[in-house]
Amino acid sequence: MSGPIAFSLLGRDENTKARRGRLVLPHGTVETPVFMAVGTRGAVKALTIDQVHATGTEVVLGNTYHLALRPGAEVVRAAGGLHRFTGWTRNMLTDSGGFQVWSLATRGGRGGGDMAPPEVSEKGVRFRSHYDGSLLDLSPEKSIEIQNALGADVIMAFDECAPHPSPKEAVAAAVARTSLWAARSRGAHQRREEQALFGIVQGGVFLDLRDESATALRKVGFDGYAVGGLSVGEGPEQMARVLDHTCPRLPEEQPRYLMGVGTPIDICEAVSRGIDMFDCVLPTRNARNAQVFTWSGEQLKLRNARFREDFSPLDPLCSCATCKGGFTRAYLRHLFSVEEVTALTLATIHNLTFYQDFMGKMREALLQGQFASFLEKWRHLCRNGDSSPRETGDD
Amino acid sequence: MSGPIAFSLLGRDENTKARRGRLVLPHGTVETPVFMAVGTRGAVKALTIDQVHATGTEVVLGNTYHLALRPGAEVVRAAGGLHRFTGWTRNMLTDSGGFQVWSLATRGGRGGGDMAPPEVSEKGVRFRSHYDGSLLDLSPEKSIEIQNALGADVIMAFDECAPHPSPKEAVAAAVARTSLWAARSRGAHQRREEQALFGIVQGGVFLDLRDESATALRKVGFDGYAVGGLSVGEGPEQMARVLDHTCPRLPEEQPRYLMGVGTPIDICEAVSRGIDMFDCVLPTRNARNAQVFTWSGEQLKLRNARFREDFSPLDPLCSCATCKGGFTRAYLRHLFSVEEVTALTLATIHNLTFYQDFMGKMREALLQGQFASFLEKWRHLCRNGDSSPRETGDD
Numbered sequence: 001m002s003g004p005i006a007f008s009l010l011g012r013d014e015n016t017k018a019r020r021g022r023l024v025l026p027h028g029t030v031e032t033p034v035f036m037a038v039g040t041r042g043a044v045k046a047l048t049i050d051q052v053h054a055t056g057t058e059v060v061l062g063n064t065y066h067l068a069l070r071p072g073a074e075v076v077r078a079a080g081g082l083h084r085f086t087g088w089t090r091n092m093l094t095d096s097g098g099f100q101v102w103s104l105a106t107r108g109g110r111g112g113g114d115m116a117p118p119e120v121s122e123k124g125v126r127f128r129s130h131y132d133g134s135l136l137d138l139s140p141e142k143s144i145e146i147q148n149a150l151g152a153d154v155i156m157a158f159d160e161c162a163p164h165p166s167p168k169e170a171v172a173a174a175v176a177r178t179s180l181w182a183a184r185s186r187g188a189h190q191r192r193e194e195q196a197l198f199g200i201v202q203g204g205v206f207l208d209l210r211d212e213s214a215t216a217l218r219k220v221g222f223d224g225y226a227v228g229g230l231s232v233g234e235g236p237e238q239m240a241r242v243l244d245h246t247c248p249r250l251p252e253e254q255p256r257y258l259m260g261v262g263t264p265i266d267i268c269e270a271v272s273r274g275i276d277m278f279d280c281v282l283p284t285r286n287a288r289n290a291q292v293f294t295w296s297g298e299q300l301k302l303r304n305a306r307f308r309e310d311f312s313p314l315d316p317l318c319s320c321a322t323c324k325g326g327f328t329r330a331y332l333r334h335l336f337s338v339e340e341v342t343a344l345t346l347a348t349i350h351n352l353t354f355y356q357d358f359m360g361k362m363r364e365a366l367l368q369g370q371f372a373s374f375l376e377k378w379r380h381l382c383r384n385g386d387s388s389p390r391e392t393g394d395d
Numbered sequence: 396m397s398g399p400i401a402f403s404l405l406g407r408d409e410n411t412k413a414r415r416g417r418l419v420l421p422h423g424t425v426e427t428p429v430f431m432a433v434g435t436r437g438a439v440k441a442l443t444i445d446q447v448h449a450t451g452t453e454v455v456l457g458n459t460y461h462l463a464l465r466p467g468a469e470v471v472r473a474a475g476g477l478h479r480f481t482g483w484t485r486n487m488l489t490d491s492g493g494f495q496v497w498s499l500a501t502r503g504g505r506g507g508g509d510m511a512p513p514e515v516s517e518k519g520v521r522f523r524s525h526y527d528g529s530l531l532d533l534s535p536e537k538s539i540e541i542q543n544a545l546g547a548d549v550i551m552a553f554d555e556c557a558p559h560p561s562p563k564e565a566v567a568a569a570v571a572r573t574s575l576w577a578a579r580s581r582g583a584h585q586r587r588e589e590q591a592l593f594g595i596v597q598g599g600v601f602l603d604l605r606d607e608s609a610t611a612l613r614k615v616g617f618d619g620y621a622v623g624g625l626s627v628g629e630g631p632e633q634m635a636r637v638l639d640h641t642c643p644r645l646p647e648e649q650p651r652y653l654m655g656v657g658t659p660i661d662i663c664e665a666v667s668r669g670i671d672m673f674d675c676v677l678p679t680r681n682a683r684n685a686q687v688f689t690w691s692g693e694q695l696k697l698r699n700a701r702f703r704e705d706f707s708p709l710d711p712l713c714s715c716a717t718c719k720g721g722f723t724r725a726y727l728r729h730l731f732s733v734e735e736v737t738a739l740t741l742a743t744i745h746n747l748t749f750y751q752d753f754m755g756k757m758r759e760a761l762l763q764g765q766f767a768s769f770l771e772k773w774r775h776l777c778r779n780g781d782s783s784p785r786e787t788g789d790d
Binding site (some may be wrong): 041042043044045046048049050051070071078080081084085086087097288308309311321325326327328330331333334335337338340341342343344345346 | 440442462464470475479480482704706722733735738741
């Protein structure tokens with residue numbers, strides 16, 4: 001392998017555009033389609049590194065915006081990078097911070113409802129910290145400089161994600177800026193032999209803008225291509241339409257990453273359209289809200305009174321440490337009802353393991369030529385499932 | 396071993412009243428002096444069972460008052476008892492709830508500052524739930540009935556703990572009631588072959604009342620004897636004075652348990668006076684407040700700016716999973732500063748392991764005939780240490 005990334009396709013589904021692949025990165029081999037766990041601030045919420053590892057997770061995400069504010073890139077650099085700082089020895093990916101600037105500004109920021117929106121220009125974005133209101137500048141150069149300091153295995157170009165819905169002109173302007181910033185991100189990247197750099201296709205639900213964005217990014221040339229600006233409220237039909245259109249316009253031999261998606265069925269549908277990589281706050285955030293995924297397709301709301309004396313595991317089919325450890329629905333209901341932190345840990349272990357096992361079964365189905373029936377099964381199970389709007393930049 | 400408990404003394408210190416013992420209980424052997432971890436509501440806060448076990452903890456405490464309110468004794472009984480409900484396979488102890496009724500009432504209860512104080516009579520205590528204000532009765536019979544349902548290996552008589560300071564007449568009345576309730580607790584105990592029952596000596600700082608209480612409890616006859624009503628603000632000198640007086644009045648061949656104590660030096664001092672068993676919220680609560688114990692005697696306040704780029708472990712001499720796992724002071728400072736739950740877990744693992752290792756070294760010193768120098772060393776290290784007021788019934 002020369003450079004920080006090697007991607008090989010091990011197989012393709014006959015009926016859909018789904019791919020079974022393998023990604024070799026500096027901190028290990030990753031089987032695709034892969035689900036990456038969100039660890040925005042340098043930890044997967046409520047879990048230790050050992051617990052994250054035990055879920056089967058191979059890639060953890062950090063976020064440039066959050067880590068630049070706390071503890072600061074210079075602290076992580078002094079620690080020897082994000083792997084050394086957090087203790088995570090497998091692969092990491094950092095998002096560029098573009099999405100967070102916008103989403104945090106849109107909702108006024110945590111504890112900063114009266115903050116001015118960020119000022120965006122060709123140069124970059126000037127915004128106020130959601131921690132203390134201090135003024136910060138983020139630009140393609142600055143984002144990449146920070147990501148070089150953080151040292152993740154995969155880093156992302158600095159992009160502009162227009163909110164949904166936005167008038168076409170606004171989305172077109174964001175695409176133009178994203179294209180410009182993609183080239184500048186590429187130019188600023190100082191550690192090309194150690195860190196793979198992915199570009200991010202924008203364009204909202206406008207297919208011609210998606211074309212324009214994909215073309216511009218391919219001209220710059222990246223180690224992989226992400227689809228951004230989805231799962232922001234456009235709904236599953238629009239997401240499918242955009243992916244149907246966009247995936248064929250991305251290089252066949254390189255990995256494709258759908259950012260911030262999604263529910264199990266969202267992921268299935270995107271894989272069927274040719275996506276290889278995913279991240280989402282859903283398994284971890286839902287766990288902390290006492291909602292756990294099951295193989296029946298139902299999400300259990302553990303605070304419900306019906307679990308009061310339900311001494312069965314969260315899911316009898318689940319392989320996670322919580323289910324195998326004898327912890328019952330009644331016990332978790334109790335821990336949630338008295339607000340014990342241990343509840344967050346046990347539920348997060350379950351949901352993240354569920355996601356990783358779900359991806360594992362999907363990869364197995366792909367290798368066995370049974371992806372179509374896997375997809376049909378989950379379409380059936382999740383008929384009443386929700387989509388997963390990526391409303392905030394938080395996890 | 397006949398019955399639920401066997402206690403043997405393995406050695407005595409030549410210079411003090413310290414004892415090295417072994418307690419055989421239904422769920423395993425416990426070396427004494429022992430520190431028992433507090434798990435009030437059926438979980439040691441922020442830890443999973445595996446993590447508690449890895450700290451070297453052998454006994455976990457539950458609380459009758461809290462568990463009777465949530466999830467309710469009948470739920471735990473239906474689960475097959477507290478061990479089955481929580482997944483903890485080693486020994487458990489339940490406090491009777493007497494202390495919590497008083498301490499929660501004193502501070503008005505969580506979210507119930509305007510609640511009426513509990514009504515106490517010979518019959519028992521009538522109080523309002525700190526969860527929802529509903530009316531509940533607790534009596535010796537009711538407490539023991541609940542503790543029989545919970546099924547811990549060691550259960551406690553229902554006592555009355557007078558606040559400190561109280562006029563002597565008030566403490567005398569509490570002692571009289573505690574003596575009466577001790578006999579009724581003993582009479583109500585339905586599972587004598589499976590659960591050891593300890594009496595609780597009260598009497599505040601009045602030595603003649605301690606005499607009266609100890610004599611009354613010995614007349615009833617228990618499997619072990621606890622000293623209650625200390626570490627409630629009386630200070631280390633008074634605690635030492637009461638223990639010097641009370642320990643010789645308890646049966647030599649049975650275990651002695653000092654409730655709610657304390658700092659490392661508090662524990663040393665109490666061991667030197669003949670105490671065998673301890674519990675305290677200090678290691679777990681301090682961990683959640685970002686304060687960690689070290690072998691230098693200093694407690695580190697991890698939020699302090701001086702740890703910003705301190706990439707050393709919490710304590711280089713510590714054997715815990717946090718210190719051995721490469722997690723640094725800088726990393727924990729960061730996690731606390733951004734309020735990541737994982738911080739609570741990592742710090743709690745450290746503090747609880749510190750306490751268990753501390754007890755292990757103390758037991759080793761006792762066997763080697765070096766307890767006096769161990770005590771001197773910790774007196775020196777902790778000269779500026781605080782005592783540990785057991786202000787609340789919460790953990």
